[in-house]
Amino acid sequence: MKGIRQLAKHLDISIGTVSRALNDKPDVNEETRKRVMAAAEELGYVANQSGRSLRQGTTNVIGLMIESSKETVENSDNFFLGLTGGLQSVLARHKLDLVMLPCPSDEDPYEYLKRMVARRVVDAMIISATQRIDRRIDLLVKAKIPFVALGRSSSGGNYTWIDLDFEGVAASAVDRLVAKGHRRIAIAAPSSDINLGYVFVDAYKQSLERHCIPYDPKLVIRVKSSEQGGYQAGHELLLLDNKPTAIILIYELMAIGLYRRLVEAGVVPGRDLAVIGFREEPRAKFLQPALTCFRMSLRDLGVELAETLLATMPAYAKFYPKGARNTIWPLELVPGESDAFFLNP
Amino acid sequence: MKGIRQLAKHLDISIGTVSRALNDKPDVNEETRKRVMAAAEELGYVANQSGRSLRQGTTNVIGLMIESSKETVENSDNFFLGLTGGLQSVLARHKLDLVMLPCPSDEDPYEYLKRMVARRVVDAMIISATQRIDRRIDLLVKAKIPFVALGRSSSGGNYTWIDLDFEGVAASAVDRLVAKGHRRIAIAAPSSDINLGYVFVDAYKQSLERHCIPYDPKLVIRVKSSEQGGYQAGHELLLLDNKPTAIILIYELMAIGLYRRLVEAGVVPGRDLAVIGFREEPRAKFLQPALTCFRMSLRDLGVELAETLLATMPAYAKFYPKGARNTIWPLELVPGESDAFFLNP
Numbered sequence: 001m002k003g004i005r006q007l008a009k010h011l012d013i014s015i016g017t018v019s020r021a022l023n024d025k026p027d028v029n030e031e032t033r034k035r036v037m038a039a040a041e042e043l044g045y046v047a048n049q050s051g052r053s054l055r056q057g058t059t060n061v062i063g064l065m066i067e068s069s070k071e072t073v074e075n076s077d078n079f080f081l082g083l084t085g086g087l088q089s090v091l092a093r094h095k096l097d098l099v100m101l102p103c104p105s106d107e108d109p110y111e112y113l114k115r116m117v118a119r120r121v122v123d124a125m126i127i128s129a130t131q132r133i134d135r136r137i138d139l140l141v142k143a144k145i146p147f148v149a150l151g152r153s154s155s156g157g158n159y160t161w162i163d164l165d166f167e168g169v170a171a172s173a174v175d176r177l178v179a180k181g182h183r184r185i186a187i188a189a190p191s192s193d194i195n196l197g198y199v200f201v202d203a204y205k206q207s208l209e210r211h212c213i214p215y216d217p218k219l220v221i222r223v224k225s226s227e228q229g230g231y232q233a234g235h236e237l238l239l240l241d242n243k244p245t246a247i248i249l250i251y252e253l254m255a256i257g258l259y260r261r262l263v264e265a266g267v268v269p270g271r272d273l274a275v276i277g278f279r280e281e282p283r284a285k286f287l288q289p290a291l292t293c294f295r296m297s298l299r300d301l302g303v304e305l306a307e308t309l310l311a312t313m314p315a316y317a318k319f320y321p322k323g324a325r326n327t328i329w330p331l332e333l334v335p336g337e338s339d340a341f342f343l344n345p
Numbered sequence: 346m347k348g349i350r351q352l353a354k355h356l357d358i359s360i361g362t363v364s365r366a367l368n369d370k371p372d373v374n375e376e377t378r379k380r381v382m383a384a385a386e387e388l389g390y391v392a393n394q395s396g397r398s399l400r401q402g403t404t405n406v407i408g409l410m411i412e413s414s415k416e417t418v419e420n421s422d423n424f425f426l427g428l429t430g431g432l433q434s435v436l437a438r439h440k441l442d443l444v445m446l447p448c449p450s451d452e453d454p455y456e457y458l459k460r461m462v463a464r465r466v467v468d469a470m471i472i473s474a475t476q477r478i479d480r481r482i483d484l485l486v487k488a489k490i491p492f493v494a495l496g497r498s499s500s501g502g503n504y505t506w507i508d509l510d511f512e513g514v515a516a517s518a519v520d521r522l523v524a525k526g527h528r529r530i531a532i533a534a535p536s537s538d539i540n541l542g543y544v545f546v547d548a549y550k551q552s553l554e555r556h557c558i559p560y561d562p563k564l565v566i567r568v569k570s571s572e573q574g575g576y577q578a579g580h581e582l583l584l585l586d587n588k589p590t591a592i593i594l595i596y597e598l599m600a601i602g603l604y605r606r607l608v609e610a611g612v613v614p615g616r617d618l619a620v621i622g623f624r625e626e627p628r629a630k631f632l633q634p635a636l637t638c639f640r641m642s643l644r645d646l647g648v649e650l651a652e653t654l655l656a657t658m659p660a661y662a663k664f665y666p667k668g669a670r671n672t673i674w675p676l677e678l679v680p681g682e683s684d685a686f687f688l689n690p
Contacts, residue, residue, distance in 0.1 A: 100445035104433045
């Protein structure tokens with residue numbers, strides 16, 4: 001790669017003049033500026049922003065740490081890619097770029113993040129898939145890297161998060177099912193230690209309590225957050241002695257696998273079993289009967305994440321007077337046919 | 346973030362000793378090393394590798410530039426995420442990390458890449474979705490950034506690429522259909538300027554020629570590389586006067602949309618129309634009748650991409666004696682039922 005020195009030599013102009021031309025300073029005549037730019041293009045000169053970063057202590061790059069587990073890949077999970085448009089629309093206002101940091105499936109996310117922090121690839125970070133105890137939060141707090149967690153955690157420290165409204169989803173799903181006569185309501189919850197599982201199960205229990213329905217731990221079916229997990233949930237549900245009449249899912253693609261297992265067993269969703277899915281997903285749109293689920297805009301969530309993150313960064317906080325607030329991100333019920341029937345009393 | 350200076354002050358040890366302890370040099374006693382490491386952890390000290398990079402001229406990070414178009418997101422295209430496992434398994438041997446660089450859908454990929462090169466985020470780059478004329482190749486060649494292109498291009502210069510065997514897919518699909526009596530064979534090709542479209546259409550024409558079948562431009566249906574594009578291809582095919590009896594698709598998710606449009610029109614894939622899909626995809630596995638398509642391992646392709654890229658980098662070339670070769674990546678036919686019937690003569 002050509003540096004400024006080679007460029008100056010090639011043009012037979014002083015380094016200072018070349019630098020001023022490249023940086024669009026006013027004290028360079030137009031002719032010279034054009035010659036410098038043309039030569040820079042021709043010789044493949046690219047400003048070394050790594051040098052700039054070291055002086056300024058910034059890279060102008062924001063990182064989005066994502067999981068790349070076997071499940072994520074096999075399920076073609078579009079969640080993170082769906083966030084990028086909204087994130088980038090905000091970051092572009094400040095000439096910041098987004099990079100995605102895919103944590104290898106066989107590596108501890110804490111160790112991975114520690115290394116990425118050491119590499120100084122990014123100025124600030126969005127972490128996701130927060131665990132109940134998540135040491136990444138302590139690491140970023142201590143290292144004073146501005147960050148936003150997509151997902152809450154029990155890990156301490158004063159940090160900013162945005163999380164989906166799992167409580168609202170659980171409450172409105174349970175209320176809706178109870179109103180149609182259901183009392184035995186199962187949920188398919190993640191088998192991992194991801195924090196959202198705890199939040200959702202707690203909210204489900206509280207919702208049952210409001211309706212004076214006793215909690216039965218057998219109705220909490222723990223499966224992987226995947227299409228296959230949905231299939232497995234259907235399988236386990238069918239094996240229960242005292243079968244539930246309804247099920248609520250906590251991952252968007254579970255519905256596809258669940259429907260498949262139910263159909264295999266001759267159980268018709270929306271007639272023999274009420275089903276409420278989680279986030280509306282293009283691939284689940286073709287399910288018959290249409291799935292009752294919850295809608296949210298990934299793009300808008302991306303915008304909110306970026307604006308919240310920038311509010312935590314001293315250089316940009318002034319543009320975001322709302323500040324670095326913790327936010328519960330709402331989801332809107334989309335009624336379908338999968339839970340439309342009333343249970344005979 | 347705490348620097349080495351604050352750490353030394355806190356411990357009341359010289360900066361030199363702290364540095365040697367952190368870098369695991371032998372001339373530091375074990376007790377001191379432990380104290381330094383404990384304090385580093387406690388105070389959130391992280392080595393500034395940005396400083397290191399500037400000296401070494403390296404970041405130890407490899408970039409994978411991806412598209413994040415509306416189609417990619419809506420199709421939950423898992424292609425790039427599927428590559429990461431294989432890429433990372435090779436990069437980890439050399440303590441290198443992978444970042445994904447999602448080019449915003451409203452930005453020119455050339456301008457985006459130019460900025461990412463200037464930011465010096467990565468030491469080397471994998472670019473994808475190569476266009477017929479792709480100025481990114483010239484940019485990387487000129488800037489002397491090691492790179493591998495996933496996809497060929499007509500753009501000049503001496504560069505390394507890996508591409509899928511579109512010629513092999515076209516030839517074996519046409520041969521297979523001709524052997525079953527088809528003479529009017531359509532293809533659904535990308536409407537964009539992506540290079541693979543040209544490669545595929547050329548190979549299709551040559552395959553027809555081998556069988557002395559005249560080429561009919563009406564049978565090349567140009568649509569978006571998406572599920573919706575497959576639906577559109579089905580729609581246009583049904584409007585043709587002299588209908589084809591078979592269709593070959595060039596994008597994996599087109600089959601889902603195509604089947605839907607055919608079923609709506611009462612046309613049964615595998616009975617009324619022969620269909621050959623492109624890459625085998627988890628979501629297309631549930632199509633009935635089972636889709637004839639082509640199998641490849643994204644993980645293995647990721648490994649090949651990483652090894653080829655490292656072979657182009659002076660610091661790693663010695664580990665990859667096969668060198669930086671251009672590779673046509675084979676796909677294996679997976680026979681299904683969607684093209685199993687013989688056409689009545």
